[in-house]
Amino acid sequence: MTTAAKAAICRGHDHPFAIEDVTLDALRPDELRVRVVACGICHTDLAVRDKQLPVPLPVVLGHEGAGIVEEVGSAVTVAKPGDRVVMSFNSCGACPSCDADAPTYCYQFFPHNWSGTRADGTPTMFAGDQPINANFFGQSTFATHAIAHQRNVVKVPDIAADIPLDRLAPIGCGLMTGAGAVLNSMKVRAGLPIAVFGTGTVGMAAIMAAKIAGANPIIAVDVHDSRLQLALELGATHAFNGRDDAIGKIRELVPQGLGYAFDTTGINSIIQDAWGLLAPMGICGMVGASDPADNVVFNEAAFMGGGRRVMGILGGDSDLVTFLPELIAYHVDGKFPFERLIGYFDFDQINEAIEASESGQVVKPVLRMGAE
Numbered sequence: 001m002t003t004a005a006k007a008a009i010c011r012g013h014d015h016p017f018a019i020e021d022v023t024l025d026a027l028r029p030d031e032l033r034v035r036v037v038a039c040g041i042c043h044t045d046l047a048v049r050d051k052q053l054p055v056p057l058p059v060v061l062g063h064e065g066a067g068i069v070e071e072v073g074s075a076v077t078v079a080k081p082g083d084r085v086v087m088s089f090n091s092c093g094a095c096p097s098c099d100a101d102a103p104t105y106c107y108q109f110f111p112h113n114w115s116g117t118r119a120d121g122t123p124t125m126f127a128g129d130q131p132i133n134a135n136f137f138g139q140s141t142f143a144t145h146a147i148a149h150q151r152n153v154v155k156v157p158d159i160a161a162d163i164p165l166d167r168l169a170p171i172g173c174g175l176m177t178g179a180g181a182v183l184n185s186m187k188v189r190a191g192l193p194i195a196v197f198g199t200g201t202v203g204m205a206a207i208m209a210a211k212i213a214g215a216n217p218i219i220a221v222d223v224h225d226s227r228l229q230l231a232l233e234l235g236a237t238h239a240f241n242g243r244d245d246a247i248g249k250i251r252e253l254v255p256q257g258l259g260y261a262f263d264t265t266g267i268n269s270i271i272q273d274a275w276g277l278l279a280p281m282g283i284c285g286m287v288g289a290s291d292p293a294d295n296v297v298f299n300e301a302a303f304m305g306g307g308r309r310v311m312g313i314l315g316g317d318s319d320l321v322t323f324l325p326e327l328i329a330y331h332v333d334g335k336f337p338f339e340r341l342i343g344y345f346d347f348d349q350i351n352e353a354i355e356a357s358e359s360g361q362v363v364k365p366v367l368r369m370g371a372e
């Protein structure tokens with residue numbers, strides 16, 4: 001059975017998102033149809049709009065969705081109709097990375113998340129009688145309804161029964177990436193210093209997680225003073241403006257060097273400077289989307305000599321089944337207060353929400369598609 005829905009269609013940088021009538025395909029055995037309650041807007045949606053990622057346009061974006069399951073295919077065990085769920089990235093479940101519970105590095109990441117169709121090439125969504133690119137991150141949740149999959153849906157645990165879905169929506173991308181980078185990828189140790197470059201959603205999540213891990217000091221760097229102020233309220237012990245010799249100030253504060261430098265800006269001069277601040281055995285983690293042609297340069301002797309490491313990080317090395325419930329539990333305990341980052345918009349204000357994100361006015365815009 002097909003399902004009528006409304007979806008925001010992205011046609012590129014020079015066109016506003018347009019909400020139009022679409023039809024969702026009938027479900028396959030491993031798929032779920034979710035009525036979308038809310039969806040966060042992430043930098044990666046805009047990177048696709050701006051053609052920095054190889055996702056075909058026009059496309060229905062949105063990859064931080066939360067909603068209520070309406071129908072499930074015959075092979076779905078992860079949730080049932082009526083369940084409250086959050087959605088994240090999809091993966092194949094059968095490659096060496098998926099076998100090692102490291103699905104963010106799925107060998108089949110592209111066909112399952114960015115091809116615009118199901119991994120087998122069939123469309124999940126139609127505009128009129130024509131297929132339209134969708135299945136973005138296995139969901140395309142800038143829409144009232146979405147087809148998701150057994151591997152990218154997590155049922156909201158009972159401990160979070162009172163937390164509204166429009167708050168939980170963004171947990172499946174930027175928040176998970178920043179927190180996972182600290183807790184899973186770099187495995188930040190208590191008592192060691194960390195600096196976080198860029199305090200958007202990913203950097204703020206990293207700062208909250210660094211506090212959970214007991215890092216000290218926790219240094220935030222950004223070019224917006226309002227974001228630095230919020231970073232201090234969320235766990236940073238020091239905050240430096242990147243326009244005002246932040247690197248020199250960090251060197252002065254931590255003369256022995258940083259245990260961890262985490263870059264979310266994707267600016268290669270910042271990554272190089274951050275790497276230069278590492279103590280022996282220090283780790284420089286990077287997540288920022290940068291120009292595919294960019295290179296970073298490290299001194300070979302310093303790289304080897306101190307056992308320093310550079311780590312590319314996708315999705316915070318999150319195994320959704322275990323890590324999203326862990327983060328939700330931190331939130332319920334008040335240790336991961338990401339609600340401080342959110343600004344809400346109605347679905348039909350999607351272009352205003354994007355503008356608020358790009359101007360820096362709102363750290364994490366969340367669109368509301370319907371009541372819970």
Ligand SMILES: NC(=O)c1ccc[n+]([C@@H]2O[C@H](COP(=O)([O-])OP(=O)(O)OC[C@H]3O[C@@H](n4cnc5c(N)ncnc54)[C@H](O)[C@@H]3O)[C@@H](O)[C@H]2O)c1
Pocket residue numbers: 042043044047173174177197198199200201202203221222223224227242243264265266267270286287288289290313314315316360363
């Ligand atoms: N690797 C992954 O799995 C993954 C997942 C989610 C997002 N991302 C990427 O991570 C990056 C961060 O995402 P976000 O949602 O937090 O984005 P964001 O734009 O909200 O945050 C970036 C921050 O960097 C700051 N910044 C810009 N120039 C700076 C400078 N010169 N010095 C210091 N700070 C500076 C900005 O003011 C902003 O606060 C994006 O590139 C996004 O595409 C990667």
Ligand SMILES: [Zn+2]
Pocket residue numbers: 091092093094095096097098099103105106107108
């Ligand atoms: Zn895989």
Ligand SMILES: [Zn+2]
Pocket residue numbers: 042043044045063173174
């Ligand atoms: Zn994202």
